[in-house]
Amino acid sequence: MQGEIRMGENSRESATRLPADAGWRIGVLYSRTGVTAATESEHFFGTALAIEEVNAAGGVDGRQLDPVVYDPKSDPDEYRRLASRMLQEDDVTVIFGCSTSSSRKAVLPVIERNNALLWYCSIYEGFEYSPNVIYTGAVPNQNSMQLAAYLLRNHGRRFFLVGADYIYPRESNRIMRDMVEQHGGEIVEELYLPSDADPSALDQVVRQIKAVKPDVVFSTLIGRGARAFYQLYREHGIDPSRIPIASLTMTEGETRMIGPELCGGHIISASYVNTLNHASNKRFLESWRMRFGDQPASMWSEMAYNQVHLFALALARTRSLDTAKLVEAVHEVEFDSPEGMLKIDRENNHAVLTPRIAICRPDGLFDIVWEGRIPIKPDPYLTSYGFAEFWLDGDAA
Structure with a gap:
């Protein structure tokens, strides 16, 4: 393709530029x-x-x-x-x-x-x-709020939170906790692991989920640790139709890496899925x-x-x-x-952005189950935790 950009596979800091005058x-x-x-x-x-x-x-x-x-x-x-x-x-x-x-x-x-x-x-x-x-x-009023409301309405009130130990997961879980508790839900556990978590630590988390039996797991794990978590979830026999993992990050590329058949039934809140x-x-x-x-x-x-x-x-x-x-x-x-x-x-x-909630299919793609009626203005400072403005009634895709 004209103007293709690439990186040298083995160089530590290769910078490949297009051959353009005064680009x-x-x-x-x-x-x-x-x-x-x-x-x-x-x-x-x-x-x-x-x-x-x-x-x-x-x-x-x-x-x-x-x-x-x-x-x-x-x-x-x-x-x-x-x-x-x-x-x-x-x-x-x-x-x-x-x-x-x-x-x-x-x-x-x-x-x-x-x-x-x-x-x-x-x-x-x-x-x-x-x-x-x-x-x-997206910021939380364009994905987290809608996800919390959807999960409370459709999956129950007992939430298990697990995330990587850095800024985004901790803040996302704080916001999720606030929204869930303000609307009658309960956080049964909140755990953090290193970004590149050891498989044995992930295994212990999955065992704890199996013992606690929450209604839903909200995961802010990332990278290799997140993919291993989804694999272990099915290896331990947890049924996503009964206890789904809900995420803001687990999209089509990683479901393929995990194994699409292991991801069916899990939930994502995102402004884009490629089945639109x-x-x-x-x-x-x-x-x-x-x-x-x-x-x-x-x-x-x-x-x-x-x-x-x-x-x-x-x-x-x-x-x-x-x-x-x-x-x-x-x-x-x-x-x-x-x-x-x-x-x-x-x-x-x-x-x-327009918020959307989708459920993973066994082929790794996502079916939209809820979609905002109009795009939502960003509220990065989250001045309101209210759910009413997101029109959850009668707004199934």
């Missing part, structure tokens, strides 16, 4: 190795596809997008170091990157100090705003399959894809990589994304 230089900072390699590789593929599409269409104002690409290896210190290198040595002022909150917080001081612009496509716990970040993933019947999604999936074959697209790749196209639309207006001009311009554009029309809220630089 729009941008940074791409996603891990292809380490604990979060699976989801961040999907970020990378979505980013690559969008860059290639923009360049194949002639670029922006006649100039190609010129990516500088590094692998921070899932290490927050590497994110910080490589972001600094991009900004100080590679003539980059716009970076698409980071997945976990720990990696975002590691680079944020560098981004702000250099008045650069970070495009951050992961879901996260909210409670942050920076004029130097465009946040295109939108013309824009069909176009996206066709391009995705032409580029990546049968590797499934997911929320992780889709939102990374979207934000590059939003950036290109904003850049077409500014014809400049000036941070303030780009931020102003992105508030004025919309992108017909695979999940629907996408725009950024002027008040907080977060995306306006």
